[in-house]
Structure formats: structure tokens, C-alpha cells
Amino acid sequence: MPRLFQPNKAKPITPVFNVADLGNGEAEITLYGEVMEESPKDYWSGESLDGVYISVQEFNEKLDSIKDASHITVHLNSCGGDLFAGLAIHNVLKALPATITVKVEGIAASAASVIACAGDEVVVMPGSIFMVHSAAAFLFGYYNSADLTTMCSQIDACNKSIVNVYAAKTGRDIAELSELVEAETWLIGDEIVDAGFADTLDESSTSTTEVDEDGEGIVTNGLHHDVSAFHNLPTARIAAAMKAGRPDTDKVTTEVEGDNPAAADAHISAAPPQAAEKEGEDMDYESLTLDNLRAERPDLIREVENAAATxxxxxxxxxxxxxxxxxxxxxxxxxxxxxxxxxxxxxxxxxxxxxxxxxxxxxxxxxxxxxxxxxVPAAPEPSEEEDEEAKAKAEVADAIAYVKKIGA
Structure with missing residues (x-):
């Protein structure tokens, strides 16, 4: 299936997928995680696998609880996933009678950027990340040229649908947007507004990002995303945005290996706010939760989870x-x-x-x-008659034997 790979409030939103009716016509949808048709299940047991997922199935099931809302705020932090699932969620949001405000609280990449464009108003922060790229398909098996030609046609159709969604939001030329998609374009903060994908830059809020040392993952607002399938992750620009948006700039570090600027760029990282607040303080173990630990030490959590999975x-x-x-x-x-x-x-x-x-x-x-x-005896005992007959036969046999002996 073609696939686009994969809030700030005073108190960060727990990274989950949730729908909530706030009353007075207000509702909110929290979309943190990977976009999928349905949440993955264990092949053998059928039980849901651990992870943070945005599934179309669950989205549609929960949406009924806020169908009467007049204004819906969507808190978005996702690196994308299944394109068809992203398009489905986008179309459902666009069809709602409510006014939709999408807040990019971290990253809206790939299929999640399609969802973001459903907002009547899209709000980003100085550290928010937005990424567009062309669709890709995973192939496994043997295919002839006709099969591959058909697959290419399907991917081209997916790219057209993506660009059409972007054009409807930005009002920009199709050809220009197609170039952005083909180039895998990353935008940060006010760049998202300048490109037309967002309407408002909320400078009063912050969005934090930490880049893994290997460059294959990022943590936005405490949620880890796999970006190993992407090519142009702007680690230097992300770090610069984090540094410009936070007073504790000493938390942004650059480790330079020799004179190689690319190596320096690959090691730029920014500590999340929870870690900065805890630095130099004794940890309150009584209030420690898995969510807090996941936000403060995502590398440790990933290491433990990977070891457990292995x-x-x-x-x-x-x-x-x-x-x-x-x-x-x-x-x-x-x-x-x-x-x-x-x-x-x-x-x-x-x-x-x-x-x-x-x-x-x-x-x-x-x-x-x-x-x-x-x-029960091993053999039946003979009756008296049988015993007498046996004795008579024995006497006759003895007599015969004696006569034969004398005659001899």
C-alpha cells in the first residue's frame, strides 16, 4: 500500500490518541503517533501491540462523541504513516460542520501533513516541524514490468492527491508544490507559515525537538519518531530553532568531529524541557511515571523496549x-x-x-x-467323577505296561 512514512499548553499533552468533548460546543482531538488504517495486532494472539497509533478505525468510532461540537481543536504530533489513512482522516475532518483548528505540537510530517491541511486554521510554534514528500511503496516478492508499471501509476496518483490537498490549503501552484513534494521539503516554525501550510505562528508556545545521535530518530514533545526512511532531516536548522526559542541555550550542544561540518550537523541535539527542569535536581521517585520517564529519557526507554522485544x-x-x-x-x-x-x-x-x-x-x-x-485359580480343579476316571485310566495303563514287561 502506498505509504507516507513516517501543544503546546502550559502542561504538555500526554502523547496519546484521544477524542474529548469539553462542553459549550468545544471539543479536542489529540493525534500523537503513527497514522495507520487500524492499530497493529499480534499475529498469534490477536492482541493489540504496544505503541502510539492514530488509526482510522478508532478515529471514526470516537468521532461520534463530538459530532455536535461547533469548534474542534486538533493537537497534532505525528511523523505520518499510511497515506490512505491520512487522507481518510483529512476528509472526515473537512466534512465536519465544526470549525477546525489544527495545532502542530511537534511535527506534522508525511501523511500527518495531509491531516494538518484539514484545519480551517493551522497554528504552529517556532519549533514546529512540517515535512512534505512523495509517496512510497514497500514491495516484497517477485514482479514483472507490467506489475511495476501499475505500481508506478498508483504512486503517481497518490502524489497527485497529496499535491491537491496542499494546493487547497495553500492556494499555491500545483507544479510548484509538486517540486516541494519531490524534493522532500522540511519547514520549521515561521517557514511553515511563509509556505502557506500554516496560518498562525504562536510565539507564546514552544515545541521541543531532540535529534538522535545516529540521525534516525527525533523526539518531539516527548514522543519518539522514526525518521530513518527520510533523507533530508535538517538537524542543524532544528537545533538552531530550539536555541533561538529557549533561554537555556546552553542545553543545545554541537559535537564537532574534526573539520567535518556534516559530522557536526549530525550531532546537534536539544534537550526536552522536562529534562532541563530536572537537571541538577533530585528526582522525585514517588511521582515518577512511565510517561514522565519516556519524556525525560526516551533513549533509555527505547533501549529497554528493544531489549525486551529481542x-x-x-x-x-x-x-x-x-x-x-x-x-x-x-x-x-x-x-x-x-x-x-x-x-x-x-x-x-x-x-x-x-x-x-x-x-x-x-x-x-x-x-x-x-x-x-x-x-481366580490358574486352572479349574477336577470334579470327583473326573478324579476317579483319571485314577482308573492310570491303573489300566500301569497294568498294560506290567503285562508287556512280563511278556517280554
Whole structure:
């Protein structure tokens, strides 16, 4: 499927996807995360996977609760995702009778930039990031030239729909916008307004961004985004915007490797406000939550999550390795319901087998005792008549043998 890869208030909004009726005709929608048709689920268990997602399915389900609102504020912080999902959300927002205000509280990139353009008013901050680029498709398998030609036509159609959305918002020429899309254009702060994608620059609010050292991820307002698929991430301009918009400019650092300006640009980062506030202070562990830790130490959270995911994959693979010798119900239970590793599963299977054998022997002994087999003789004893006849036959045989002996 063609894919566009992937608020500030006084108190930052928790990075979630949510719809809320505030009363008096006011409502808000929080769109933090990856844009998808539906939230991903575990292939085996069917359970929803952990993550921050904006799904069309859930969006439509929740939207009914604010259908009577006259003004809706959309808090947006997303690096994009599925183009078709982004277009669907954009079209639904445009069709609402309410006036829509979109606040880019971090980043609106790729498919999320399409969603942003649904706003009657789009508000950005000095540190807000906006990115447009052409659609891309992930291919897996074997394709002939006709298949690829069809795919190219589909991608071209997607690009036309993207540019049409941008043109409707900005009023700019289609050809000019197409050049921006093809070039993967990044805009920051007032550049977004100058380009026509936003209407208002809110200088009273801030949007913070931290760039990973490897340049493959950014953290905007506490939410991590994977930007490894993009090509022109403007790390130097992002850092400059962070430095210009914050009084604690010493938190913006540049690590220069030799005389290579590109290396310096790749290592520019800005600390999020939560980390700046905590620096030099003792951490209040009683008030520490996962969300706070995720905002303050996204690198640590990612490291822990990646390690946990790797360990889980290895655990499942090890269980699959011994699954042929273990009952299927125990394998399923060990994977999901009552998680255990392969060694624990093997021991549990041996214990269960031993218990089954012991139960079989006990049942067989009980059946034997109940049958009365011990009281049954090995062979039936002869009756008195049979005994007398046997004695007579024996005497006759002895007599015959004696006569033969004498005759001899």
C-alpha cells in the first residue's frame, strides 16, 4: 500500500490518541503517533501491540462523541504513516460542520501533513516541524514490468492527491508544490507559515525537538519518531530553532568531529524541557511515571523496549524449537497465557508426562483390585467323577505296561 512514512499548553499533552468533548460546543482531538488504517495486532494472539497509533478505525468510532461540537481543536504530533489513512482522516475532518483548528505540537510530517491541511486554521510554534514528500511503496516478492508499471501509476496518483490537498490549503501552484513534494521539503516554525501550510505562528508556545545521535530518530514533545526512511532531516536548522526559542541555550550542544561540518550537523541535539527542569535536581521517585520517564529519557526507554522485544522473540523461537515434542496446548500456554522459557516448558512437559504415567499405573492397579482376579485359580480343579476316571485310566495303563514287561 502506498505509504507516507513516517501543544503546546502550559502542561504538555500526554502523547496519546484521544477524542474529548469539553462542553459549550468545544471539543479536542489529540493525534500523537503513527497514522495507520487500524492499530497493529499480534499475529498469534490477536492482541493489540504496544505503541502510539492514530488509526482510522478508532478515529471514526470516537468521532461520534463530538459530532455536535461547533469548534474542534486538533493537537497534532505525528511523523505520518499510511497515506490512505491520512487522507481518510483529512476528509472526515473537512466534512465536519465544526470549525477546525489544527495545532502542530511537534511535527506534522508525511501523511500527518495531509491531516494538518484539514484545519480551517493551522497554528504552529517556532519549533514546529512540517515535512512534505512523495509517496512510497514497500514491495516484497517477485514482479514483472507490467506489475511495476501499475505500481508506478498508483504512486503517481497518490502524489497527485497529496499535491491537491496542499494546493487547497495553500492556494499555491500545483507544479510548484509538486517540486516541494519531490524534493522532500522540511519547514520549521515561521517557514511553515511563509509556505502557506500554516496560518498562525504562536510565539507564546514552544515545541521541543531532540535529534538522535545516529540521525534516525527525533523526539518531539516527548514522543519518539522514526525518521530513518527520510533523507533530508535538517538537524542543524532544528537545533538552531530550539536555541533561538529557549533561554537555556546552553542545553543545545554541537559535537564537532574534526573539520567535518556534516559530522557536526549530525550531532546537534536539544534537550526536552522536562529534562532541563530536572537537571541538577533530585528526582522525585514517588511521582515518577512511565510517561514522565519516556519524556525525560526516551533513549533509555527505547533501549529497554528493544531489549525486551529481542528477548521475547528469542523466547518464542526457543519454544518453537522444542514444540514438536511438547503437547500443543502447553506450547500455546507457554507462549502467551502463562509465559515461560523453553527450559521451563520442557521441565513442565516432563513433569506432566511423569504425572500421567503415575496416574496410569495407579488406575491399572485399582482396576486389577476391583476385578477380583487374585481370587481366580490358574486352572479349574477336577470334579470327583473326573478324579476317579483319571485314577482308573492310570491303573489300566500301569497294568498294560506290567503285562508287556512280563511278556517280554
Amino acid at each position: 528477548a521475547e522473540r528469542e523466547r518464542i523461537a526457543a519454544i518453537d524449537g522444542i514444540a514438536a515434542s511438547v503437547p500443543a496446548d502447553m506450547v500455546e500456554d507457554a507462549k502467551y497465557a502463562n509465559p515461560m522459557d523453553a527450559a521451563q516448558l520442557a521441565l513442565a512437559a516432563m513433569q506432566r508426562d511423569a504425572q500421567a504415567r503415575a496416574a496410569y499405573v495407579a488406575d491399572a492397579k485399582e482396576d486389577e483390585d476391583d476385578s477380583g482376579a487374585e481370587d
